Amino acid sequence: MRLQVSKLQSPLAGPYSFALEAGRCLTISGPSGAGKSLLLRMLCDLDPNTGEILLDGAPRSGMSAPEWRAQVVYQPAEPAWWLPTAGAHFKPHQIQRVHELLPQLKLTPTLLEHEVSRLSTGERQRMALIRSLACNPKVLLLDEPTAALDPESVSATEALLRREIDADMSLILVTHSTAQAQTLGQRHMTMRDRALHEGTP
Numbered sequence: 001m002r003l004q005v006s007k008l009q010s011p012l013a014g015p016y017s018f019a020l021e022a023g024r025c026l027t028i029s030g031p032s033g034a035g036k037s038l039l040l041r042m043l044c045d046l047d048p049n050t051g052e053i054l055l056d057g058a059p060r061s062g063m064s065a066p067e068w069r070a071q072v073v074y075q076p077a078e079p080a081w082w083l084p085t086a087g088a089h090f091k092p093h094q095i096q097r098v099h100e101l102l103p104q105l106k107l108t109p110t111l112l113e114h115e116v117s118r119l120s121t122g123e124r125q126r127m128a129l130i131r132s133l134a135c136n137p138k139v140l141l142l143d144e145p146t147a148a149l150d151p152e153s154v155s156a157t158e159a160l161l162r163r164e165i166d167a168d169m170s171l172i173l174v175t176h177s178t179a180q181a182q183t184l185g186q187r188h189m190t191m192r193d194r195a196l197h198e199g200t201p
């Protein structure tokens with residue numbers, strides 16, 4: 001099992017227990033404010049929480065936070081940028097992978113040199129996904145990754161995510177799109193009042 005979550009809890013949300021296999025996608029939907037982002041933040045250990053998570057059988061409690069977050073990568077709905085250009089956020093060993101990913105999301109390499117603030121919202125959102133995938137995560141936690149995208153970019157993003165899932169990445173995807181949940185997810189959960197319910201999208 002790729003991810004085994006037991007009794008994950010914070011003062012604000014939980015407890016949550018579920019498991020996700022390698023190369024599978026779990027989608028989570030639910031009304032605004034239901035607690036979806038709180039769950040993703042706990043999974044990548046950004047907010048204080050109790051409980052245990054196993055990653056390919058290895059307990060999170062035995063890893064440092066950076067070690068954990070290198071493998072369980074969280075992309076919030078509005079990702080932060082801390083350097084002037086998108087390209088500056090990549091490490092040298094990631095560059096080849098970045099150049100493979102750019103055309104798959106219909107982005108040109110010149111955008112790497114533009115000021116992040118000059119990129120369109122949709123370009124920034126796709127660039128953020130490239131940043132997440134360039135880490136080669138075992139588990140990717142995505143919060144509404146296509147919210148700002150036109151239909152063609154949504155299709156390109158979904159196709160890329162499908163290929164990554166088929167290549168063994170596990171994805172937990174928060175989405176308000178029923179069609180997207182059906183396209184990408186093998187399992188679906190709904191968050192209501194900070195409780196998770198298994199079901200159909």
Ligand SMILES: Nc1ncnc2c1ncn2[C@@H]1O[C@H](COP(=O)(O)OP(=O)(O)OP(=O)(O)O)[C@@H](O)[C@H]1O
Nearest residue numbers: 012030031032033034035036037038039077174191
């Ligand atoms: N640090 C915090 N302290 C107190 N309340 C918080 C904190 N962070 C989030 N909340 C509250 O917890 C609730 C769940 O927030 P969360 O961001 O998980 O919602 P969500 O389901 O992701 O919503 P959306 O679909 O709008 O992104 C919200 O009411 C939010 O205001």
